[in-house]
Every structure is written in structure tokens, then in C-alpha cells.
Amino acid sequence: MTEDKIFTAIGLMSGTSLDGVDIALLTSDGFSIISTGPFGSVPYQAQFKKRLFDQLGKTSVPKALEEEFTVIHANVIFNFLKANNISKSDIDVIGFHGQTIYHNPKEKLTFQIGDGYLLARLLDRIVVNNFRVADVENGGQGAPLVPIYHQTIAKDIKKPVAIINIGGVSNVTYIDDQELIAFDTGPGNAPLDDIVFQRLGLSFDNGGKIAQSGIINRSILKQFLAHSFFESPPPKTLDRNNFDYGDLVECTVEDALATVVEFIAQSISKSREYFPQSVDKWYVSGGGSHNTVLIRAISEALNSDVLPVNILGWNADALEAQAFAFLAVRSILDLPISFPNTTGVSEAITGGVVNNPLA
Secondary structure: OOOOOOEEEEEEEEOOOOOEEEEEEEEEOOOOEEEEEEEEEEEOOHHHHHHHHOOOOOOOOOHHHHHHHHHHHHHHHHHHHHHOOOOHHHOOEEEEEEEEEEEEHHHOEEEEEOOHHHHHHHHOOEEEEOOOHHHHHOOOOOOOOOHHHHHHHOOOOOOOEEEEEEOOEEEEEEEOOOOEEEEEEEEOHHHHHHHHHHHHOOOOOHHHHHHHOOOOOHHHHHHHHOOHHHHOOOOOOOOOOOOOOHHHHHOOHHHHHHHHHHHHHHHHHHHHHHOOOOOOEEEEEOHHHHOHHHHHHHHHHHOOOEEEHHHHOOOOOOHHHHHHHHHHHHHHOOOOOEOOOOOOOOOOEOOOEEEOOOO
16 A cells, blocks of 8 residues: 555544534545545444443453444444445545443553444454554553544644543643643543433433532542642553542532533643643534533633644544544555654554454
């Protein structure tokens, strides 16, 4: 494969919030984004989501579950292609993130389920998966991997700029004319979604309306912010289960959500300590960008406007899926996807396992 080829790539993302599968299409030469295409999001059925949730924290899962997970992704792709009148033969590569079940870089272990070779055979397309493993094996944190995509699409934006991504875990990318710095900041949607799912049977707190009527428990919030994670300099990452929310059991659901919203906001505010320059422009992407109560809390904590990336012409919901399409292209070209100031590797390295259906 030559570096001047334009690749048509599909990216698949299933985040730590366990919402479902995001799918996006883009074209790229591995260095720039030529165009972005359609985007879709397919929620998991409640029963399947519960089965995935029950596997979190484990280092192995039943093979049948991984196969079912992979087939679900294959069906998402088939339906996406049909809905958008795209021929399968037009797709050069598929970036398959999989589902993070366990993440502990201190043990040099990160585990995402999803059978890349099975998906490649089902679709008869090249599939790249296991994006995080090489990074962790080389001393990196295994995340975040999206920053190189942020930097690529932000090339014409005034710097310095910070891009917050709120998925199950929150992370930030800082970009100026010289530096690309990224790290997890703290919790994201995962604890909010878990609380409403466990107590109310809801998938999420729509717009933060339930949290809005709650009262922050300042004592519990103080305990959260005293966690050792916040004393460590970046690069650093989190697993969705790194924080213990057990004390919130004594709170009403409204107060529990309000407390976690403020925890997320204060966590993001703390990220500024590690920026080389102060940032005036903050943009937000990911599922959390739709939670207006959360965005207001972050804006107040930063004492700055926090704007949706959509005003830049980006798609807040599609960004991570697009990123893994881009990373798949870079992987098959042996271009780096991990960097010292994003994941902590000693030098920039490529990553991703390439699954060829003909192999």
C-alpha cells in the first residue's frame, strides 16, 4: 500500500458507557482528512448491555459473547452500507475498537473484546483492531488514542485550544502550535448512566434534568477529589471502575447525580494545571456534550465558555468513530498513533492488529 493512496475507511466505536455501536465513514491518506461521510449509532438491546456490563473488570469473557458482539458489529456495518447506498467493495479498511472490559496499564494489560479476524471474514474486508495493546506493551497508558485525529482536524483552528471528550470516561486534548498533550481527566457518563440504570431503569439522564433538581453532597465530592489519580501528572488513564461510588447509595438519585456532575466538572477543571499555556477556547464532544446541566457545570468550573465541536463543523457524536477509521488507515501505513505526550510511550509508535480475510 502506498502513502499517496486515498483510503475509504469505516470506524466503529463502542465506548465505556456501553451505549451501543457508533459507526462513521471517512476518506484519508493517513495524514489528512479528505472527507467525512455518514454517521450512525445503534444502541445495544438492554439484555445484551446487561451481559456486557457483567463482564466489566474481567480479563476473559465467554467466546460466545465475543462472537455475538462481533456479529452485532458486522450487522451494523451491513445495515449502514445499505442505508447509505455504499458498496462493500468501496471500503478499504475497517477500524474496530471493540469493547473495553479491563484496562490496567500498570499491569501492561488492556483488554477489548471483539474478534477482528471474524469480522474481517464476515465482511471480506481488512479489519484493524486491538489498537491499544502495542501502546501498553511499550509502557504507554493505552489511551487516549483520538488526539492525533483531533490535531489533524483542528489544523486551521486558532491555538491553543482544548477539546474535551465526554464518553464513559472524560479526557482532554490540548493543542498548540508545538504541543499535542492528552490524558484522561476523570469520570464521564459511565457513573451517571450506571446510577440511573440501576435505580430507575433508564439508559441515561436526558439533558441532566434529574441531576438538575439534586443537591451536591460536598463531603462526598471532597472525598472523590482526594483520589490519588488527581495527584499524578499526565499521561494518565482511567478504567470506568477506578472510582468507588458506594457512598452515593445513601443519597437520593437526584443528589447522587448532582454530586457526580460536579465531580466531572471539577475533574476537568483540574486538567488546566498541566497545560503549557492557558486556553481560552474549550470545545466538547462525545455523548456528554448533550447533557446541558453537565456542560454548564464544566463551564462554571473553568470560568470559560464550553462550546460544542459542532460549531466547528464537526460532529460531536461521530468524532470517536471517525477517529478509529483514521487510526485504521494510519495503522496499515505503519504511521504512529501513540505519542509520548498522549499515552506516555517513550517514542511515537504505530498500533493496531491488521486482520486480512484472505490470510
